[in-house]
Amino acid sequence: MEEKNRKKIILMAKKAKEAFLKVANISSNNRNKILFYFAKALKKNRDFILQENQKDINLAKRLNFSSALIDRLTLSPARLEAMCNSFLKLRELPDPVGRILKDWTTPAGLKIFKVSVPIGVILIIYESRPDVTADCLGLCIKSGNVVILRGGSEAFYSNQAIFKVCHQVLKDFSYPSYGANFVFVREKWAVDLLLKLNDDIDLVIPRGGEGLIRKITRISRIPVIKHYKGICHIYVDKDADLEMAKKVCFNAKVQRPATCNAMESMLVHRDIALKFLPLMLREFLSAKVKIRGCPLTLKIARETGIFSKEMFKEATDKDYSTEYLDLILAVKVVKDLEEAVAHINKYGSHHSDAIITKNKESAQEFLKKVDSACVYHNASTRLTDGYQFGMGAEMGISTDRLHARGPMALEELTTYKYTVYGNGQIRI
Amino acid sequence: MEEKNRKKIILMAKKAKEAFLKVANISSNNRNKILFYFAKALKKNRDFILQENQKDINLAKRLNFSSALIDRLTLSPARLEAMCNSFLKLRELPDPVGRILKDWTTPAGLKIFKVSVPIGVILIIYESRPDVTADCLGLCIKSGNVVILRGGSEAFYSNQAIFKVCHQVLKDFSYPSYGANFVFVREKWAVDLLLKLNDDIDLVIPRGGEGLIRKITRISRIPVIKHYKGICHIYVDKDADLEMAKKVCFNAKVQRPATCNAMESMLVHRDIALKFLPLMLREFLSAKVKIRGCPLTLKIARETGIFSKEMFKEATDKDYSTEYLDLILAVKVVKDLEEAVAHINKYGSHHSDAIITKNKESAQEFLKKVDSACVYHNASTRLTDGYQFGMGAEMGISTDRLHARGPMALEELTTYKYTVYGNGQIRI
Numbered sequence: 001m002e003e004k005n006r007k008k009i010i011l012m013a014k015k016a017k018e019a020f021l022k023v024a025n026i027s028s029n030n031r032n033k034i035l036f037y038f039a040k041a042l043k044k045n046r047d048f049i050l051q052e053n054q055k056d057i058n059l060a061k062r063l064n065f066s067s068a069l070i071d072r073l074t075l076s077p078a079r080l081e082a083m084c085n086s087f088l089k090l091r092e093l094p095d096p097v098g099r100i101l102k103d104w105t106t107p108a109g110l111k112i113f114k115v116s117v118p119i120g121v122i123l124i125i126y127e128s129r130p131d132v133t134a135d136c137l138g139l140c141i142k143s144g145n146v147v148i149l150r151g152g153s154e155a156f157y158s159n160q161a162i163f164k165v166c167h168q169v170l171k172d173f174s175y176p177s178y179g180a181n182f183v184f185v186r187e188k189w190a191v192d193l194l195l196k197l198n199d200d201i202d203l204v205i206p207r208g209g210e211g212l213i214r215k216i217t218r219i220s221r222i223p224v225i226k227h228y229k230g231i232c233h234i235y236v237d238k239d240a241d242l243e244m245a246k247k248v249c250f251n252a253k254v255q256r257p258a259t260c261n262a263m264e265s266m267l268v269h270r271d272i273a274l275k276f277l278p279l280m281l282r283e284f285l286s287a288k289v290k291i292r293g294c295p296l297t298l299k300i301a302r303e304t305g306i307f308s309k310e311m312f313k314e315a316t317d318k319d320y321s322t323e324y325l326d327l328i329l330a331v332k333v334v335k336d337l338e339e340a341v342a343h344i345n346k347y348g349s350h351h352s353d354a355i356i357t358k359n360k361e362s363a364q365e366f367l368k369k370v371d372s373a374c375v376y377h378n379a380s381t382r383l384t385d386g387y388q389f390g391m392g393a394e395m396g397i398s399t400d401r402l403h404a405r406g407p408m409a410l411e412e413l414t415t416y417k418y419t420v421y422g423n424g425q426i427r428i
Numbered sequence: 429m430e431e432k433n434r435k436k437i438i439l440m441a442k443k444a445k446e447a448f449l450k451v452a453n454i455s456s457n458n459r460n461k462i463l464f465y466f467a468k469a470l471k472k473n474r475d476f477i478l479q480e481n482q483k484d485i486n487l488a489k490r491l492n493f494s495s496a497l498i499d500r501l502t503l504s505p506a507r508l509e510a511m512c513n514s515f516l517k518l519r520e521l522p523d524p525v526g527r528i529l530k531d532w533t534t535p536a537g538l539k540i541f542k543v544s545v546p547i548g549v550i551l552i553i554y555e556s557r558p559d560v561t562a563d564c565l566g567l568c569i570k571s572g573n574v575v576i577l578r579g580g581s582e583a584f585y586s587n588q589a590i591f592k593v594c595h596q597v598l599k600d601f602s603y604p605s606y607g608a609n610f611v612f613v614r615e616k617w618a619v620d621l622l623l624k625l626n627d628d629i630d631l632v633i634p635r636g637g638e639g640l641i642r643k644i645t646r647i648s649r650i651p652v653i654k655h656y657k658g659i660c661h662i663y664v665d666k667d668a669d670l671e672m673a674k675k676v677c678f679n680a681k682v683q684r685p686a687t688c689n690a691m692e693s694m695l696v697h698r699d700i701a702l703k704f705l706p707l708m709l710r711e712f713l714s715a716k717v718k719i720r721g722c723p724l725t726l727k728i729a730r731e732t733g734i735f736s737k738e739m740f741k742e743a744t745d746k747d748y749s750t751e752y753l754d755l756i757l758a759v760k761v762v763k764d765l766e767e768a769v770a771h772i773n774k775y776g777s778h779h780s781d782a783i784i785t786k787n788k789e790s791a792q793e794f795l796k797k798v799d800s801a802c803v804y805h806n807a808s809t810r811l812t813d814g815y816q817f818g819m820g821a822e823m824g825i826s827t828d829r830l831h832a833r834g835p836m837a838l839e840e841l842t843t844y845k846y847t848v849y850g851n852g853q854i855r856i
Contacts, residue, residue: 255855418803418817
């Protein structure tokens with residue numbers, strides 16, 4: 001049985017690669033029509049999808065999965081509605097394929113156009129949220145890529161149902177078979193096998209925790225765009241507008257602490273620490289944020305009477321490199337901008353970091369020296385997001401340096417080719 | 429000893445990563461000065477370098493290496509001169525770092541700049557040509573990257589000498605230590621070890637044969653930009669200017685057959701085969717090009733009296749997927765453009781392919797449907813080259829789809845970051 005399924009998966013990847021050549025030539029107009037009918041089909045098959053989703057939920061409950069996981073797993077009519085809307089929104093976005101990225105004429109008279117084209121076959125490995133199925137399918141259809149979807153086994157029935165409904169639409173449009181694929185094998189060996197098929201699969205995008213991504217990177221022969229953790233910082237400079245700093249830091253920590261772009265460490269210039277920290281910490285305490293502070297932070301907390309044993313702890317080195325994804329914040333007083341930059345480059349995850357200051361020179365230095373995908377002057381790290389950036393979609397936030405960095409949307413799902421026009425030029 | 433060297437290599441990679449933050453902030457002006465002094469130092473130390481080179485040559489002779497390899501290994505005063513010149517040329521090129529790739533303002537008033545920055549630590553693995561040492565060092569200094577150089581063991585003394593001379597210049601400039609590195613261990617395990625250091629090395633670029641690249645891809649945990657083989661095609665359409673076709677095809681095969689952008693297969697539309705092939709084949713025969721022809725090609729050769737047993741063979745499937753790098757050419761008559769495109773996408777290596785035609789529609793279809801890094805209308809595939817494209821330099825020709833495709837030069841050695849200016853924006 002396993003042997004047979006192995007062969008089937010290998011065949012699927014090969015056929016996916018073949019299908020890519022056809023998929024890449026489907027018109028933008030037809031792709032957008034498909035997205036429209038995806039939304040329609042999801043609406044029509046709502047009951048079927050919710051029913052299949054219930055199977056996953058029942059199984060998860062029997063296996064005593066955490067309520068957080070069951071929540072991520074659960075599809076409600078509202079979540080289905082959101083899935084439909086994101087198909088419709090994708091439809092409205094400009095075609096990422098066929099953009100002229102650059103064009104020039106060489107001294108020999110060659111006219112060169114650098115044109116965006118789809119990447120090829122993309123394997124997406126994700127965890128328990130079934131709406132990712134629809135999301136990734138839509139992004140790949142829109143960008144002319146062939147997708148191979150591999151969702152978490154705990155959402156198998158839900159993912160399969162969503163895929164089935166959309167796949168029927170593709171059939172109705174005579175979309176190339178294997179132009180969009182779902183890994184029908186639940187067992188873990190399927191992933192290991194897929195990650196070795198580097199002749200047929202061009203890119204792997206894992207969407208999940210750091211452990212999953214590290215494991216994939218270790219065994220994959222296919223390029224992986226990694227979305228590691230976000231240990232984001234805000235540095236409140238001595239020249240900061242303290243009201244703005246308070247508002248932005250509060251937002252970055254509290255608005256949605258479980259996201260990768262939430263602030264995990266706040267750095268404060270020592271010249272303003274005595275003035276700023278009591279105000280800021282009081283605000284955090286009112287939102288039940290626990291503080292892991294440096295000695296000076298704790299001292300200030302004690303002296304201003306806001307210290308308590310349950311809310312304050314001394315920060316360790318490990319605290320500075322931890323992604324809490326929770327209402328916990330590391331706080332450190334630094335002696336200057338240089339120390340702030342060095343701390344961020346050492347402990348951060350090169351995701352998103354901000355400086356709050358009225359001093360433009362300090363801002364420039366921070367933005368230049370902090371080696372992160374997104375660096376902010378006077379704004380919240382929570383803004384690192386495909387939608388907030390105006391990309392209209394989001395595949396994830398890359399913490400990688402190659403191909404795509406920061407928010408990934410449609411353009412990042414393309415590569416390019418050089419189209420060259422001559423009149424008989426040869427190499428001399 | 430090995431254990432000690434392993435630790436040294438691991439330390440080198442870690443220090444290289446740390447050095448990157450300093451290297452990335454060196455001014456363009458200083459980088460260009462360094463390139464100038466590299467050229468000066470090579471000239472001054474010519475005798476030392478040639479002397480060290482002689483050690484490699486002697487060893488290679490004792491080990492009975494092929495004369496082709498010894499030729500690649502040998503540095504002459506002229507080759508040293510060329511190395512100096514390429515440093516000086518690099519100096520004149522615009523800074524690839526700090527380019528604003530895109531900028532826009534979001535509805536919330538965030539000003540976003542997408543700015544090019546260096547990639548980080550780049551490991552370059554190459555084979556026997558010692559001039560690659562200077563080449564890659566220059567490209568990485570210019571683009572603000574930290575390089576780790578690992579040349580072929582047969583050129584160890586030459587590479588070390590070139591590196592030593594340049595490294596002294598870096599010291600004179602107080603360049604960060606570990607800002608440019610040379611792997612001092614000759615043994616093969618050093619590469620295997622380096623390829624696992626994905627926390628400290630950001631990118632691997634192998635420059636060598638397909639075997640080397642496949643091996644690296646198999647074991648590397650670091651992203652690899654692959655420069656696989658070039659199985660390049662020219663399709664002579666029924667509407668081709670036959671004089672132009674003859675000139676371009678001859679150039680693509682004969683001018684320098686050992687390069688990856690030389691033509692390996694020529695496809696000819698059947699409507700013009702009878703007219704074109706005898707002329708073209710005669711020309712190839714005069715340049716001693718051996719033909720692997722499809723049955724119809726052989727038939728035409730026989731009927732026009734140019735057939736001979738030593739110059740003609742029937743083409744097999746394997747011929748169509750072989751990179752000869754030699755005066756051998758596969759020739760196939762096809763029934764139409766569609767067959768030509770399908771053949772190229774099936775047997776080619778997605779490197780460079782051309783159509784010769786006066787018909788603009790056919791050209792457009794070919795350029796769109798052939799899935800290669802560079803697609804040409806009425807020009808030779810030999811033009812796929814960083815210098816011919818006007819990039820002023822070349823790291824190689826990527827047959828990869830991610831990050832860089834086709835000729836790779838300075839811009840392809842950069843990534844980007846988003847620099848975002850706000851006035852207190854938060855996530856709502």
